[in-house]
Amino acid sequence: MADPRVLIIGAGLVGTSLGLALTASGCDVVLSDAVGAHAVVAAGLGAGRVGLPGADDVDLVVVATPPSSIPAVVVDALHRYPRAVVTDVGSVKSSIVEAVQRAVPELAGRYVPSHPMAGSQFTGPLTASGSLFVDRTWVVTPVSGNTDEAVAVVVDAARRSGARVVQMDPLHHDEAVAQVSHVPHLMSILTASHLRAVPGEHLRLAGQGIKDVTRIAGSDPGLWRQIITANSSAIRVELDQVADDLRYLMGVLDDPQRLESFLSLGQAGAKALLVKHGAEPLDVSELTVEIPDEPRALARLFTDIGDAGFNVEDFELRHDPVREVGYLTIVIDTEVAEQLVGTLETKGWVAASAARKG
Amino acid sequence: MADPRVLIIGAGLVGTSLGLALTASGCDVVLSDAVGAHAVVAAGLGAGRVGLPGADDVDLVVVATPPSSIPAVVVDALHRYPRAVVTDVGSVKSSIVEAVQRAVPELAGRYVPSHPMAGSQFTGPLTASGSLFVDRTWVVTPVSGNTDEAVAVVVDAARRSGARVVQMDPLHHDEAVAQVSHVPHLMSILTASHLRAVPGEHLRLAGQGIKDVTRIAGSDPGLWRQIITANSSAIRVELDQVADDLRYLMGVLDDPQRLESFLSLGQAGAKALLVKHGAEPLDVSELTVEIPDEPRALARLFTDIGDAGFNVEDFELRHDPVREVGYLTIVIDTEVAEQLVGTLETKGWVAASAARKG
Numbered sequence: 118m119a120d121p122r123v124l125i126i127g128a129g130l131v132g133t134s135l136g137l138a139l140t141a142s143g144c145d146v147v148l149s150d151a152v153g154a155h156a157v158v159a160a161g162l163g164a165g166r167v168g169l170p171g172a173d174d175v176d177l178v179v180v181a182t183p184p185s186s187i188p189a190v191v192v193d194a195l196h197r198y199p200r201a202v203v204t205d206v207g208s209v210k211s212s213i214v215e216a217v218q219r220a221v222p223e224l225a226g227r228y229v230p231s232h233p234m235a236g237s238q239f240t241g242p243l244t245a246s247g248s249l250f251v252d253r254t255w256v257v258t259p260v261s262g263n264t265d266e267a268v269a270v271v272v273d274a275a276r277r278s279g280a281r282v283v284q285m286d287p288l289h290h291d292e293a294v295a296q297v298s299h300v301p302h303l304m305s306i307l308t309a310s311h312l313r314a315v316p317g318e319h320l321r322l323a324g325q326g327i328k329d330v331t332r333i334a335g336s337d338p339g340l341w342r343q344i345i346t347a348n349s350s351a352i353r354v355e356l357d358q359v360a361d362d363l364r365y366l367m368g369v370l371d372d373p374q375r376l377e378s379f380l381s382l383g384q385a386g387a388k389a390l391l392v393k394h395g396a397e398p399l400d401v402s403e404l405t406v407e408i409p410d411e412p413r414a415l416a417r418l419f420t421d422i423g424d425a426g427f428n429v430e431d432f433e434l435r436h437d438p439v440r441e442v443g444y445l446t447i448v449i450d451t452e453v454a455e456q457l458v459g460t461l462e463t464k465g466w467v468a469a470s471a472a473r474k475g
Numbered sequence: 476m477a478d479p480r481v482l483i484i485g486a487g488l489v490g491t492s493l494g495l496a497l498t499a500s501g502c503d504v505v506l507s508d509a510v511g512a513h514a515v516v517a518a519g520l521g522a523g524r525v526g527l528p529g530a531d532d533v534d535l536v537v538v539a540t541p542p543s544s545i546p547a548v549v550v551d552a553l554h555r556y557p558r559a560v561v562t563d564v565g566s567v568k569s570s571i572v573e574a575v576q577r578a579v580p581e582l583a584g585r586y587v588p589s590h591p592m593a594g595s596q597f598t599g600p601l602t603a604s605g606s607l608f609v610d611r612t613w614v615v616t617p618v619s620g621n622t623d624e625a626v627a628v629v630v631d632a633a634r635r636s637g638a639r640v641v642q643m644d645p646l647h648h649d650e651a652v653a654q655v656s657h658v659p660h661l662m663s664i665l666t667a668s669h670l671r672a673v674p675g676e677h678l679r680l681a682g683q684g685i686k687d688v689t690r691i692a693g694s695d696p697g698l699w700r701q702i703i704t705a706n707s708s709a710i711r712v713e714l715d716q717v718a719d720d721l722r723y724l725m726g727v728l729d730d731p732q733r734l735e736s737f738l739s740l741g742q743a744g745a746k747a748l749l750v751k752h753g754a755e756p757l758d759v760s761e762l763t764v765e766i767p768d769e770p771r772a773l774a775r776l777f778t779d780i781g782d783a784g785f786n787v788e789d790f791e792l793r794h795d796p797v798r799e800v801g802y803l804t805i806v807i808d809t810e811v812a813e814q815l816v817g818t819l820e821t822k823g824w825v826a827a828s829a830a831r832k833g
Contacts, residue, residue, distance in 0.1 A: 234680055234682060246765075254679055254680060256680065283679070292677070293673075293674075293676075293677035293680050294680060296669070296670075296672075296673045296677055297670075297673065297677055297678060297680050297681040297682075297685055298680070298681070298682065298684060298685065300666070300669065301666050301684055301685040301688045301689070302684060303724060304662055304663075304665065304666040304688060305662075305684075305687075305688050305741065305745075306724075306737070306738055306740075306741030307662065307717060307720055307721060307724065307741070308658070308659050308662040308741075308744075309740075309741040309742070309743075309744030309745040309748075310720060310737065310740040310741040310743075310744050311654070311658065311713065311716065311717055311720065311744065312654075312655075312744035312747055312748065313740055313743070313744060314716065315651075315654045315655065316651075317747075318651075319650070319651035319654055319655055320655060320747060320748060321612055321641070322592055322612060322614070322651050322652060322655050322656070323655040323656070323748055324592065324655075324656065326656060326659055326660060326663075326690075326691040327655055327656065327659040327748065328748055329687050329688070329690050329691060330659045330662060330663050330687070330688050330690075330691065331659070331741075331744065331745040331748060332684075332687050332688075332745065333684040333687060333688065334741040334742060334744065334745040335742055335745040335746065336742070338735050338738035338739045338741075338742055339735060341738050342731055342734050342735040342738055345728060345734060345738075346728065346729060346731050346734060349728040349729050352728060353725060353728055355669065356721065356724070356725050356728075357725075358669065358672065359665060359669055359721070360718070360721055360722070360725070362665055362668060362669065363665060363714065363717065363718055363721065364718070366661060366664075366665065366714070367711060367714050367715075367718070370703060370704065370707040370710060370711055370714075371704060371707050373700055373704050376700050376703060376704060377696050377697060377700040379664070379668065380664055380696035380699050380700060380703075381696045382664075382667075382668040382671055383663065383664030383665070383666075383667040383668040383689075383692040383696075384667070384692060384693055384694070384696055385667075385668075385671070386666075386667030386668050386669065386670035386671060386689065386692065387663075387667040387689040387690065387692040387693040388693065389670055389675075389678060390667075390670065390678060390681055390685065390686055390689060407604075
């Protein structure tokens with residue numbers, strides 16, 4: 118496909134990152150933001166140039182503004198750029214589709230909704246990156262009235278950013294993100310909000326577990342209010358099931374066998390997440406390395422791993438601020454695990470691998 | 476206090492780590508485990524010697540067996556070692572106290588319950604460490620009948636391991652751990668178990684957030700079944716409130732203002748955890764550093780931080796296996812943050828600090 122002329126509206130983390138990626142792929146990218154300075158900063162990073170193109174000079178408009186403003190901005194873009202395909206990056210689709218089809222039914226065929234599954238707890242230009250979408254899932258959710266050509270323009274842009282494109286219908290998409298993103302977020306919120314009734318001295322007994330569970334509860338309430346209200350129907354269906362599960366759990370707290378079965382369901386769910394990218398369960402091992410509390414310990418470890426040519430895919434560092442030792446857990450293919458353990462041991466590290474428990 | 480003669484029953488992570496610490500502090504430590512090989516391995520690591528001492532040759536018995544076996548082992552130890560103070564490391568106290576007082580009311584004055592707040596998602600001798608308890612909270616929960624001398628023996632052992640001793644009554648302790656540990660664990664379980672109803676293709680849309688929330692759900696169901704059934708009364712009180720909160724949340728899903736208020740409660744709770752160790756809120760900043768996907772990047776960063784003499788207290792690494800960039804977030808005092816940013820920038824890193832949002 119010829120390099121499209123792209124207008125990105127909203128120069129935040131996602132918009133700026135997309136501008137960087139599309140510019141690098143050869144597109145002519147124009148950036149616009151309600152806060153002019155944001156577009157200027159994004160342009161300064163190389164994400165495109167600032168301005169508003171002529172009505173016929175745009176092939177694709179990407180709306181990357183805050184969730185609640187997306188429908189109005191999409192409608193406006195459909196009016197202003199009569200030859201352009203318009204898409205958006207909102208994390209909930211059905212409500213936007215409905216709003217656009219209601220407002221401009223005659224133009225909605227050019228609106229192809231999409232949702233790149235990339236983001237970060239960070240915001241703003243510092244963390245924008247041309248590789249934000251590389252190998253991430255970008256869901257395109259065509260609606261009735263979209264031509265194959267219009268869908269292809271959005272798919273092409275997503276692929277240019279390095280993303281893997283998945284197509285599903287908007288309702289299906291919204292159900293999926295309710296399940297794997299919005300409900301987990303609300304569970305984190307419920308856990309963290311419960312602390313309001315907990316005496317301060319009890320918090321002194323808190324460890325790493327609750328910190329992990331409540332991390333995403335620290336996210337911006339204003340942003341999440343927009344996401345959740347936009348997807349409230351799908352979320353309510355899931356929360357009804359959570360409420361049922363909670364009632365069941367409260368009923369089996371004193372029934373060791375049923376309680377353990379339910380805990381095992383949770384363990385299985387946590388494991389299922391690990392293999393989400395493939396159809397087959399991975400044969401992975403956890404490799405644990407002891408990290409002494411020395412300024413250079415972690416530097417030395419990563420140097421040793423790099424020297425040996427291993428490309429660590431995923432890892433988790435448990436560093437406790439008050440303990441003098443930490444552990445680095447690396448999740449890798451079982452085959453490579455033993456090899457890496459051997460390499461590290463010859464360098465003096467205390468390391469061991471274990472098959473991840475099922 | 477003179478170096479006590481200590482018998483540790485149960486040579487797992489906690490028992491072995493305690494053996495290492497007490498041996499280093501000058502105690503004569505004997506190790507015992509139902510699985511003889513475990514005690515032998517622990518002794519091989521330097522945690523003590525294997526055996527069973529004579530009835531009058533023990534000043535302190537520490538029971539570090541799996542939770543459900545603790546009451547019986549404590550009762551047995553009170554019989555076998557008539558001069559010894561007996562303590563345990565179980566994470567729930569009231570149920571053990573009741574069982575011991577019911578079984579041997581005439582001996583229970585020598586049983587001083589305690590709970591070192593140290594552990595790990597790891598088990599077994601590899602991760603045992605003489606510094607496991609350093610600067611951790613060790614809760615001692617004296618009961619009626621305990622003499623000051625008996626309590627002092629347990630407090631002394633806890634301090635020898637490097638822990639900070641906190642005294643509270645058993646019921647108070649159990650309420651606290653229900654709030655900050657057991658309920659968060661069950662919230663993680665509820666979130667992860669919910670995935671059983673989620674189609675596999677939806678899991679492809681999962682990101683880091685749900686992975687964090689469900690991490691501890693991957694823990695051993697058998698161990699947690701023992702912990703939860705032992706503390707079910709305190710947990711039920713908390714879960715009743717969670718159920719109320721869930722009903723409230725479901726009622727405000729479409730009410731933007733109340734929803735955002737509730738999300739803010741969660742954000743405040745997540746923040747409260749950060750300041751758990753002090754009475755005063757810390758003035759902390761988050762410093763974010765971009766980590767390019769190069770084998771040496773992290774090694775280079777930690778070397779640069781070490782060179783500059785900074786002692787990083789707590790940090791979190793977000794490395795996405797499919798993205799080419801990661802971010803290291805360091806939580807530090809606001810004063811030092813700007814200094815470290817400056818240092819890193821002169822070394823070519825892209826870094827920024829921001830006050831943690833309230």
